[in-house]
Amino acid sequence: MSIHQRRRGQSQFAPHLAAAARRPLPRSKWIFSHQRIALAFFFCLILVVLMSIGGRFLWKSSERSSEEGVIPKGSPLSVYDRGLVTINPSYKDILAASNRPWRNLTHRHLPTSVLGYVTPWNGNGYEMAKKYRAKFTHISPVWYQLKRGHKDLELIGGHDVDTDWIKDVRQEGQPLIVPRVVLEGWPLDNMLVETREKLQAIQLISSECRKRGYDGIVFEAWSLWSAYGTLQNSKLRQKALNFVQELGSSLHNIVLPRQTRNMQLIFVIPPVSRQAQELRDFTAADMAYLKDAVDAYSLMTYDFSNSYNPGPTAPLSWMRTCIQSVISLIGGNDNPIADNVLKLGPVSNQARHQGSLGRKMDNNMSKILVGINFYGNDFVLPQGGGPILGHEYLSLLSSYKPKLSWDGFNDEHYFDYTVAQELHRVFYPSLKSLSLRLEEAKSCGAGVSIWEIGQGLEYFFDLL
Numbered sequence: 441m442s443i444h445q446r447r448r449g450q451s452q453f454a455p456h457l458a459a460a461a462r463r464p465l466p467r468s469k470w471i472f473s474h475q476r477i478a479l480a481f482f483f484c485l486i487l488v489v490l491m492s493i494g495g496r497f498l499w500k501s502s503e504r505s506s507e508e509g510v511i512p513k514g515s516p517l518s519v520y521d522r523g524l525v526t527i528n529p530s531y532k533d534i535l536a537a538s539n540r541p542w543r544n545l546t547h548r549h550l551p552t553s554v555l556g557y558v559t560p561w562n563g564n565g566y567e568m569a570k571k572y573r574a575k576f577t578h579i580s581p582v583w584y585q586l587k588r589g590h591k592d593l594e595l596i597g598g599h600d601v602d603t604d605w606i607k608d609v610r611q612e613g614q615p616l617i618v619p620r621v622v623l624e625g626w627p628l629d630n631m632l633v634e635t636r637e638k639l640q641a642i643q644l645i646s647s648e649c650r651k652r653g654y655d656g657i658v659f660e661a662w663s664l665w666s667a668y669g670t671l672q673n674s675k676l677r678q679k680a681l682n683f684v685q686e687l688g689s690s691l692h693n694i695v696l697p698r699q700t701r702n703m704q705l706i707f708v709i710p711p712v713s714r715q716a717q718e719l720r721d722f723t724a725a726d727m728a729y730l731k732d733a734v735d736a737y738s739l740m741t742y743d744f745s746n747s748y749n750p751g752p753t754a755p756l757s758w759m760r761t762c763i764q765s766v767i768s769l770i771g772g773n774d775n776p777i778a779d780n781v782l783k784l785g786p787v788s789n790q791a792r793h794q795g796s797l798g799r800k801m802d803n804n805m806s807k808i809l810v811g812i813n814f815y816g817n818d819f820v821l822p823q824g825g826g827p828i829l830g831h832e833y834l835s836l837l838s839s840y841k842p843k844l845s846w847d848g849f850n851d852e853h854y855f856d857y858t859v860a861q862e863l864h865r866v867f868y869p870s871l872k873s874l875s876l877r878l879e880e881a882k883s884c885g886a887g888v889s890i891w892e893i894g895q896g897l898e899y900f901f902d903l904l
């Protein structure tokens with residue numbers, strides 16, 4: 441509506457503008473012949489410049505069409521082989537290479553689980569999931585909210601479901617489709633205490649899974665329970681864990697006709713708390729309790745900084761601490777770094793007693809999907825700004841031609857630019873920062889979960 445109005449407005453004013461442009465130059469300007477010669481020379485110059493630009497454009501577009509026609513689009517070499525995984529990329533390298541990923545769409549660098557989130561509000565993720573489907577073990581479209589309706593609980597989000605897209609992504613059963621269900625709004629405590637509501641909630645989720653033929657779900661509830669104080673009340677906290685356990689066993693009991701495995705429950709957990717141990721932290725005891733109910737954990741190792749506190753999105757050392765503390769939760773303390781984390785509190789003491797399980801930790805670590813961000817942040821210093829996506833990052837690079845700096849303390853790239861007298865600092869993942877994090881996950885046998893695959897640059901998929 442507003443676009444149409446603006447269009448109409450423009451056409452009203454256009455005649456005046458056109459008339460102004462057509463207005464002839466005053467005659468007196470033409471009387472001096474040396475000015476005419478200069479003018480003629482100037483026009484010749486413009487003509488030459490235009491012809492060379494035009495020529496180059498034609499040459500470029502013919503190169504492009506031959507690339508699309510005969511040879512498939514993309515590079516014959518991976519980003520590693522092209523030497524692009526470096527701490528010194530230039531903005532030009534990124535602009536030139538980011539939309540030209542490796543042609544091999546099926547090679548996998550990671551032997552463990554790779555889960556990709558896809559959000560309906562960023563359509564690029566749907567395309568990426570189709571194109572790079574072979575790189576993923578799980579795709580999680582962010583479709584569902586479990587919330588309180590007028591009277592009863594409701595599972596909202598069925599309108600976002602795209603069955604054709606599911607068919608394109610999941611071929612011969614791979615990758616698994618596990619939509620995210622997030623708890624939303626309040627009050628939702630009742631579904632933890634009252635049996636009828638609890639069964640209703642589980643029923644809503646499991647019957648949707650059965651109806652749509654999903655391979656399970658990603659369940660995100662911890663942050664809401666934490667925000668509304670559910671976890672801080674030890675009775676309710678236990679009820680919340682019971683709920684997850686019952687949801688898991690209910691999903692595990694569903695076997696679809698043409699499937700060999702049961703449905704999976706992937707549970708979202710926060711990163712290790714930077715303060716002392718609190719009830720809202722996810723603990724070793726919780727993990728042990730949910731051992732049979734939860735197939736994998738999506739660990740949210742990003743959002744370290746925010747607009748009130750600008751900085752890196754996921755410092756590598758912090759991520760390492762989070763992973764090590766999960767290792768201690770799971771019962772392995774073979775690793776020297778884990779000893780630091782073990783000093784954190786009572787939970788870790790328990791883990792220390794389970795030290796004999798350490799050698800078997802690889803089995804459990806594959807259940808941990810370390811969170812990897814494909815988005816970045818464009819902060820205004822000292823405070824302000826917010827998340828940016830791949831295409832926004834690229835347009836900042838081409839407008840400001842910045843020099844990228846490597847923050848060696850946090851292992852992330854950033855650059856600064858100034859607009860309207862405000863200093864901006866942009867942290868956005870690079871091939872180097874991502875590859876370090878993926879290696880970190882790989883080295884301890886963990887999988888990864890990517891938030892989210894429509895927000896990155898296309899050559900990031902080479903790394904998976």
Ligand SMILES: *[C@@H]1O[C@H](CO)[C@@H](O)[C@H](O)[C@H]1NC(C)=O
Nearest residue numbers: 516543544545546547548549
């Ligand atoms: C891609 O990589 C895989 C695994 O390394 C290999 O088997 C396959 O032949 C490659 N495909 C192409 C088109 O190069």
Ligand SMILES: *[C@@H]1O[C@H](CO)[C@@H](O)[C@H](O)[C@H]1NC(C)=O
Nearest residue numbers: 727728731770797800803804
């Ligand atoms: C970790 O794996 C060991 C051995 O496979 C198992 O005994 C233990 O219960 C697991 N712990 C968790 C929390 O899953």
